[in-house]
Amino acid sequence: METFVQLVVNGFGKGAVFALLALGFVVIFKATEVVNFAHGSLVLFGGYLVVATRETLGWAGAAVLGVVSAGVLALLVERLLLSRSRLADPFSLALLTIGVDVIITEEIVRRLGVSLPFIGDAWDAQPVQVGGVTLFRTHLVAMVVATVLITAFFIAFRYSNWGVAMRAQAENKEAAALVGIRSSRVTATAWLVAGLLAGVAVLFIATQDFSGAGLSRGTHSIALAAFPAAILGGLDSTAGAIVGGLTVGLVDALSTHYVSFAFAKSAVFLVMLVVLVVRPSGLFGTRESTRV
């Protein structure tokens, strides 16, 4: 029983992080219909800046800088590359993001060399005893942070002008343009938000608690689990991203324990396939997921 509680908390902790990534992914898709395959590299970039500036700025300053940099990088990718080819097919834009992903990832991996730095200094490897159960602090903090950020996002998405503009554009680009919604602004903020969320997520992923591995190519492949999370929730559903993220986290934690670490990776994708067979547009999605 204690193990099970521990597993569920682990699952939700990981799930909260996947939810942050999947949410960013979905926000970009909703605003631009582009599937952003560069999401993993945004994660790595944010993490790398923490590593690079931690000595001089201290961990907290470096963490803030890392989050902001991931946001700015996402914004630059959108402004410099995607916005210039706005009329291109979403499919070719998705391929463009793969190119961006490879370039950024390989450069960071090269710079990291053989070091695999952990970057969750404030919470990593400081287990907490609750009753008879030992819990990872990283997972608890991740849940709290994700809850706060996701709540803030949904309030803004539902009630602010930004949210209204964003949803209007997601639903009908031409009608949104006709009433004076600036599509470039909506798109740019979507990328910025997604980048910031990716920058936060990496502070939990590159830890001993979460993955047992520091910042490396492995971080990138863990971040890739945000794809099945977003897809099984429904690529165009923000609520689906949260449910998808938590599902992926739980499946990962449970299958790692009850089956094997190696199986956990494929288990996540198996769940995604099962969901897609039953509901082709994801749990909460409204469009055909064949759009990818």
Place this chain on the structure above:
Amino acid sequence: MLTVRNLHVRYGRSVAALHGIDLDVPDDGVLAVLGSNGAGKSTLLRTISGTLRLHRGTVSGGEVRYGERRIDRLDPAAIVGLGVVGVPEGRQIFARMSVDENLRAGGIGARSAEDRARARERVHELFPVLAERARQRAGLLSGGEQQMLAIGRALMAGPKLLLLDEPSLGLAPKIVERIAGIIREIHQQGTAVVLVEQNAVMALQVADQAVVLETGTVALAGSAAELSASEEVQRLYLGGHAESDTAAEEEAALARRQRVGARGLSRWTG
């Protein structure tokens, strides 16, 4: 004053949609743009509202001015900022958002919060049903109500010139009457209107000036009264053509009487 001079528009490299359009809409005018499918009516509106690029169209010659400003190179948001706002064909409301959120989206282009509040009041006065159903999902409104919402959404930006693309499309004759009344009222409140219509009867009732487009050129132009009386418009749009509801009905009745066999309507308007 909207002025269109020698306007040429093409889609892609080869498909020319407009060749050499000239027209004027004074600040207190209502211009009806008539023509059959593919004549270039929607292309004309897209050019004025700046959404042509979303359809991969380009202005290959001529210009569009609003007042002194040349607007054919501006983006849609800037054009809305100048007071030129469009209601797209087929209404295209934000179906998954509430009625109120649709209006809010329309108000994002407004200059100030006061303008927005005033615009909302005006919209609720013109369309009380939109106030009653503020929280309802827009997709659940009837066709006529959706058209009202689409017009209301455009009014939220405080337009000086309103571009309407086939507001009667798919609506019952009674509702078309109401929409016509509303367009007149909007005009009386000081907003100029460009009304693109296949329903020539309705359009010529509302407009003071009218043009007929044919394959991308202005075939006829004049006052609405002149055009209503012209033989060509009578033949093409008011009598023997199945494009407008009433004309289609008359034609169908005639066909039945004369037993010349069943002729299908050229367009399904249900």
